[in-house]
Amino acid sequence: MPLLRHASLTRFLIARVGSITAQQMLMLAISWHMYDLTSSAWYLGLVGLFQFIPGLATTLVAGHCADRMHRGQLVAICLAAQAAIGALLAVSSMTHAVTRDLLLGLSLVLGAIRPFQMSGQQALLPMLVAQSLLARSMAFSTVVQQVCVIAGPALGGLLFATGVNALYFTCAALFCMSAAMYALIRYDHVAPPREPVTAETVLAGLRFVWSHPLLLGGISLDLFGVLFGGATALLPVYAKEILHVGPQGLGLLRCAPAVGALCVGLMLSRRAIGSGVGRKLLIAVAVYGAAIAAFGLSRSFPVSLLLLAISGGADTISVVVRQTLIQLETPDRMRGRVAAVNTLFIGASNQLGEFESGLTARAFGAVGSVVLGGCATILVSAAWSQLFKPLATRETLH
Structure with a gap:
C-alpha cells in the first residue's frame, strides 16, 4: 500500500504540473486574443462571466460524481476535453477563424468542465497521503501549483x-499528458451503493457546509475576498496601456503572484502553521487586499511585480489554511460534494470577479476598479472576524 500511494502521488504531482501549466497558458492566450480582437476591458470581463455561468449548473452535480466515480478517471476525462479545446483553437488560429464569439463559446465549455476537474482533484489528495501529513502536503501541492503558474504565463x-498556434498546440499536448497520468492513479476506491441522483444527494454538500460555520466562513471568505480583490482580468489593460510592457510583460505580471506564493508555500511545506490559524488567515486576506490596492496605483513595472508577489504570498496562506480545514473537517464520503461547494465559491470569486473587474473598470477605469476592489477586500476581512467567530478564533488546523 505505501508503494501504491507513492506511485500514485508521483503521478498526481506530474499531472498537476502539466495541467496547471496548460491552463495558465490557455487563459493567457484567450485573454490576450480577446483583448487584441476587441480592445475592450468589458469583453475581458465577459470571458470570466462566461466561465462562471455554466459552473452554476454543473458544480453540484460534479461533486456528486466525485463521490461516486473514481476521482482520477473523472479528472482525466476533463483534461482530455480541454486538450480538444486547445487543438480546436490552434486550428482556428491557423485558418484565421478565431472570433470574439468563438472565444466566448469555448469559455462556456471550459466553465462547464472545470467544476468536475476541481471537485475530483480536491477530493483526491487526501486519499494519497496520511492525514497527519495533509497540511504539509497541501502546502507542497500549492508550491507545485505556483511553480506552474510561474512557468505557464512565462512560457506562454x-x-x-513564435505564434499563438504553437501556444495552443503546446496546451493540447500538456493536457493529453496530464490526462494519461490521472487515469493511472490508484487508491482504495470502494464504489458506494448505487442510489438515484436526487436533489437531496446533490445538495448534501451545501447543507453540510451551511451547518458548519467554520467551513462556511472559510469558503465565503475566499468568495468575497477574491471577488472584490481580483485584478487578473485587467492585467492585459495594465500591460498594454498603463505599464506599456506588451504580451511578454503580461506573462510576467500573470506569474508574479505565483513567485510570492511559491516562497510562502515552500515555508509552509516545511513547517505548517501551528497556532492562531484563524487570526493569521484573516490577516493574510487583509494583506492581500492592501497589496492589490497598491498595485492599482503603481506606475512602475518592478514595483507592480513586487506588489503582485506580496498578494500571491498572502493568498497562499489563506489557501493552505482554508483547504486543510475543509479536508480535515469533512468525512471522505462527503469530500467530493463539499469540494464542489468550494469549487462553486472559487469559481464565483475568480470568474465572477473578472466580470466585476470589467464592469467596474467600465464605470471607474481600470485603476479605480483595482483600488476599490483591494480596499473592499480589507473590509471583508474585518467583517468576517466578527461574523464567523469559530473561524476567527480557531487555534490549530487539527
Whole structure:
C-alpha cells in the first residue's frame, strides 16, 4: 500500500504540473486574443462571466460524481476535453477563424468542465497521503501549483513570439499528458451503493457546509475576498496601456503572484502553521487586499511585480489554511460534494470577479476598479472576524 500511494502521488504531482501549466497558458492566450480582437476591458470581463455561468449548473452535480466515480478517471476525462479545446483553437488560429464569439463559446465549455476537474482533484489528495501529513502536503501541492503558474504565463509569453498556434498546440499536448497520468492513479476506491441522483444527494454538500460555520466562513471568505480583490482580468489593460510592457510583460505580471506564493508555500511545506490559524488567515486576506490596492496605483513595472508577489504570498496562506480545514473537517464520503461547494465559491470569486473587474473598470477605469476592489477586500476581512467567530478564533488546523 505505501508503494501504491507513492506511485500514485508521483503521478498526481506530474499531472498537476502539466495541467496547471496548460491552463495558465490557455487563459493567457484567450485573454490576450480577446483583448487584441476587441480592445475592450468589458469583453475581458465577459470571458470570466462566461466561465462562471455554466459552473452554476454543473458544480453540484460534479461533486456528486466525485463521490461516486473514481476521482482520477473523472479528472482525466476533463483534461482530455480541454486538450480538444486547445487543438480546436490552434486550428482556428491557423485558418484565421478565431472570433470574439468563438472565444466566448469555448469559455462556456471550459466553465462547464472545470467544476468536475476541481471537485475530483480536491477530493483526491487526501486519499494519497496520511492525514497527519495533509497540511504539509497541501502546502507542497500549492508550491507545485505556483511553480506552474510561474512557468505557464512565462512560457506562454515566449511562445507568443513564435505564434499563438504553437501556444495552443503546446496546451493540447500538456493536457493529453496530464490526462494519461490521472487515469493511472490508484487508491482504495470502494464504489458506494448505487442510489438515484436526487436533489437531496446533490445538495448534501451545501447543507453540510451551511451547518458548519467554520467551513462556511472559510469558503465565503475566499468568495468575497477574491471577488472584490481580483485584478487578473485587467492585467492585459495594465500591460498594454498603463505599464506599456506588451504580451511578454503580461506573462510576467500573470506569474508574479505565483513567485510570492511559491516562497510562502515552500515555508509552509516545511513547517505548517501551528497556532492562531484563524487570526493569521484573516490577516493574510487583509494583506492581500492592501497589496492589490497598491498595485492599482503603481506606475512602475518592478514595483507592480513586487506588489503582485506580496498578494500571491498572502493568498497562499489563506489557501493552505482554508483547504486543510475543509479536508480535515469533512468525512471522505462527503469530500467530493463539499469540494464542489468550494469549487462553486472559487469559481464565483475568480470568474465572477473578472466580470466585476470589467464592469467596474467600465464605470471607474481600470485603476479605480483595482483600488476599490483591494480596499473592499480589507473590509471583508474585518467583517468576517466578527461574523464567523469559530473561524476567527480557531487555534490549530487539527
